[in-house]
Amino acid sequence: SQQGEEDPQALSIQEGENATMNCSYKTSINNLQWYRQNSGRGLVHLILIRSNEREKHSGRLRVTLDTSKKSSSLLITASRAADTASYFCATDAKGAQKLVFGQGTRLTINP
Amino acid sequence: GAVVSQHPSRVICKSGTSVKIECRSLDFQATTMFWYRQFPKQSLMLMATSNEGSKATYEQGVEKDKFLINHASLTLSTLTVTSAHPEDSSFYICSAGGWGQGNQPQHFGDGTRLSIL
Numbered sequence: 118s119q120q121g122e123e124d125p126q127a128l129s130i131q132e133g134e135n136a137t138m139n140c141s142y143k144t145s146i147n148n149l150q151w152y153r154q155n156s157g158r159g160l161v162h163l164i165l166i167r168s169n170e171r172e173k174h175s176g177r178l179r180v181t182l183d184t185s186k187k188s189s190s191l192l193i194t195a196s197r198a199a200d201t202a203s204y205f206c207a208t209d210a211k212g213a214q215k216l217v218f219g220q221g222t223r224l225t226i227n228p
Numbered sequence: 229g230a231v232v233s234q235h236p237s238r239v240i241c242k243s244g245t246s247v248k249i250e251c252r253s254l255d256f257q258a259t260t261m262f263w264y265r266q267f268p269k270q271s272l273m274l275m276a277t278s279n280e281g282s283k284a285t286y287e288q289g290v291e292k293d294k295f296l297i298n299h300a301s302l303t304l305s306t307l308t309v310t311s312a313h314p315e316d317s318s319f320y321i322c323s324a325g326g327w328g329q330g331n332q333p334q335h336f337g338d339g340t341r342l343s344i345l
Binding site: 157162205207215 | 234277
């Protein structure tokens with residue numbers, strides 16, 4: 118079952134703007150990961166944040182994690198047309214040894 | 229970096245045909261691999277966990293006899309869709325990663341688009 122809920126389901130912004138996507142989950146986790154999927158392709162790992170971390174950066178990506186609210190956000194700064202893709206959060210629930218994916222956000226960056 | 233190769237990338241075949249999809253970890257050993265199914269504009273649904281040298285663990289609602297999984301080596305897992313029908317048409321994706329190594333990301337294959345006529 119999919120425990121992750123993401124919003125918005127779709128987001129369309131202009132190139133250069135920032136894009137923020139949110140993810141909520143239901144169970145206790147070891148870590149939360151964000152992945153990107155270009156149309157018709159596999160997923161590419163973007164960033165992993167552990168349950169004891171609150172914020173993490175990687176290039177233009179910034180991820181926050183609030184375990185008290187069971188939520189995470191992914192911020193892409195200075196967006197580019199090439200950032201157009203679907204973005205998924207995935208949680209590694211404690212004791213589960215598998216990833217559970219959110220519903221995803223389809224991001225479109227308009228040139 | 230680590231790479232997972234999935235083959236074939238696309239299959240079109242007649243109803244009743246069995247289709248085998250391969251998932252290989254190219255530069256690391258994977259005792260565990262995962263098979264997902266994805267419908268258009270939807271998320272990934274975990275079908276089963278493939279365990280090297282032992283039986284796969286299937287998620288609830290996934291037919292074991294319909295989706296046969298074999299993980300005979302540390303670098304190869306196969307998913308066979310037996311007697312495929314149009315409703316089995318979907319995008320199938322595998323992943324592998326160092327689960328036993330703590331908090332590690334999964335590496336995904338590029339997926340197989342299966343179309344049953």
